[in-house]
Amino acid sequence: MSAPSATSRSGGRPASNGASDTKSSVTARFRIVLLWILLSAANYGFGISELNALQPILTCQRRSPSSLVSSDCIPLTESQFGLVTALFTLGGLASSFLISPVSKSFGWGRKTCITASAAFGIIGSLILTLSSSLSGLGTGRFIQGVGSGIGVVIVPIFINEISPTALKGSIGVLNQFSIVMGIFVAQAIGASWLGSDGWWWRSVPGVSGVLSVVQLVGSMTIGLESPGWLEGEGRHGPVVGDEADEVRKVLWSAKEVQSWKESRGSTGNTGRNADEERQGLLSDDQDHNPVSGSDQKVGLTTLLSDPQLRPGTLLVILTQLGQQLSGINAVLYYSVGILGSILPSLAGSIGILITLINIIMTFPPIYLIDEHRVGRKKLMIFSACVMSITSALLGAGIIYGYKILSAVCMVLMVAGFSFGLGPIPFVILPELVPSRAVSTTTSLGLTLNWTANFVVGSAFLPIKNWLAGYDANHTGGAVFWIFAFSNLVTAIVVAKMYRYNSE
Template structure:
């Protein structure tokens, strides 16, 4: 363990840590905006002024409105169906952002794509903050969702390309950790600011975070792997050396570019030839150089549909779509997005306070389990997580039906902890491990498109199905039998269709195929 810690300290420079912190502000905002309407739902929709009269009394002097009587100047009248539309609009924007992020980040670079997401977050958050109608709020959620969708494509990709090879599994978890930080932050603010018009400060905080991300990105360099594939290896080497530190030997890492993304015109630079930048017109993919090969296989940027048609990448697309659907259909967002209204009056403590505890446990378990994908393997973590969530869903259904409040509270915590073991962090890192560099952008887009479609299904239809089942059977909890059944299906899919990527050096080794010589 001591030697592993020494290796980690040697590989990780302070500058790399700074880059990880700045880049993950994008994924942090995904979690922030995903859960921002949970705690203040009843206040925003004019159903009541405060989820905690004690908090309302404490802060009433700061609010311009009456802290106890509904005032449509402070809220936006909407029923459950309208609120579901506002919530799910975020996922539609996320789908658009996820689909657009892959081509933009592949053609124009990861850095430009991240800068665009910060602009979307600032504008979207500002529109949400000033909204006084359902359509305007939905537009803000759409823009924020587009930024979030793009971020969850770009951030894991950027991190995988700047992290040291031996620590990629660990740093890959940083995406999910930052998402959990965002969820915890917004749930905590929601507990204290869910009264009067103070809920608008929750949404306005997104403007501040987006602005901080935009400023921080001025310190962030382009991905060395993208530079090697699209600009020049000499510039990529200088950037990588800056990230790793001046005393770090980058030659082994640079050599991997030769078989993965580096094109023939620049291979001489890897051997210490000219250190000047090469003319981009002779090195950009899509030109004559775009026919470079990886072990004899044609390279170049694969398009969104091309990765589906290619028999080498199609199994990876099926795998990433499946695990992203599993991530959502096992039920995590029924807790993250609707826990305050879902668990109200079912638990022995305030559902809003329990939501903060849930978010904190999600973060703590995710951080604690961050070494597991590298130790146990990605697939093992996924299966453990699915089994834990399926079991928790079954127990939660029974505990709610039979009115065992303490068991319901404990089961919710286990439900979230099981998610953090595998389904939370692993899907975001696997998309870049199942395919070669030429298909990473398109695969990440498929990955996150599936994620947002599945999230939309949960956000839009969970309240409807839950209400229908409650009415049919006369009590709450039955919807979690559905999630338990979906967990069984997810476990079978992962067992049959998802390969292990731990310890595999490239996609060919992951899928056990011989490189094709064309």
């Protein structure tokens, strides 16, 4: 990967200098709108981990050797608990696949989609909070997943479209940061007395509903439509460009707006700089024309048949699959259950430590993601390699009874994910193809992401139990060797296919 020049990713402006550039480039309204958008990502993270710490109470098992079984427990079997967990991903799979065609058919903008995400989140959390049966829990989780699936598709696009060009990479990482914050809050509440004391465990899914209510209120008060959508899919008249510019004036500093207008004028076409930025991430042997065909509707077949779109589409597919097949959600969904058989008295504490590491390790990419520092490619390769090694050692530690090694490797596995395979695939989603194909490509990539998520969530426990018959202690730890191999493949794929052209 050749290092880009200081201006190659910023439309002719100097490269970002972090917090100082953010302060001078955006307004207070931008920060508020950004927080409103990111609530969807936080709720997605919360949904990933909200049942992890609740596994003992949802299966009527003791949380630790000295604890009592709660009187308000729900006697799910291990397989039923796995099903309830996986239904969240099934809902996300359905909505991530449908949101692009549905939003295009009904003319929904990014704001409307975020509002829909919040509405589904409220309904799903309410059902989950009040349920005491397998069907009720499953229904609530599925509806929660529908809301999260919409958010996972829309949030990276929305953030990319409202951000000044020089800040797209660093601000884009906040999507992953919000996800891990949601994971941490869910894990922390579930590990507290609220997650084990009688009826109070229901406060865990209740918190998710509160976040969705806050976001819904935000949609009615401070929410704005994306200028990128107004100039792209939402284009319906000669004043659209003026509407988009008005939104930018609210979100960006006067200096940033003026710089945007000058760069747009120099190219003679709205949004061209943003497309040129994306093209730098594609193969350098492509003859790209970012403006041509911008009015054409892009279908799924076009993504792979159009030589301009194919390289970026393939990389989106492979990085999204690689993220979920890394095994991260096997840890986030089932860490308490896995560690409960190894270190029962410390399982909850280690679960919280895992989420803390997840948060801390999300910060480095905010600085390192720029191509003139470390860059997206190197971060993803290093991340995949770390996860491959730690997955292999985790499997060995579980099989041969090395308790401390298992706990340490589980923490390091999450840390490796957090600085590379966690944030980067979401950041590059809107960057790898021209604007006309962003929504379709994002929908395809995240549909596959959710599909792999569902496969891992639903198949992990059955595969683990099957493999348990092949090791002396019947642990099933060899399941993590599958993830070790998958991460190695991801590292090789990114090294071979991801190119950055600074010319």
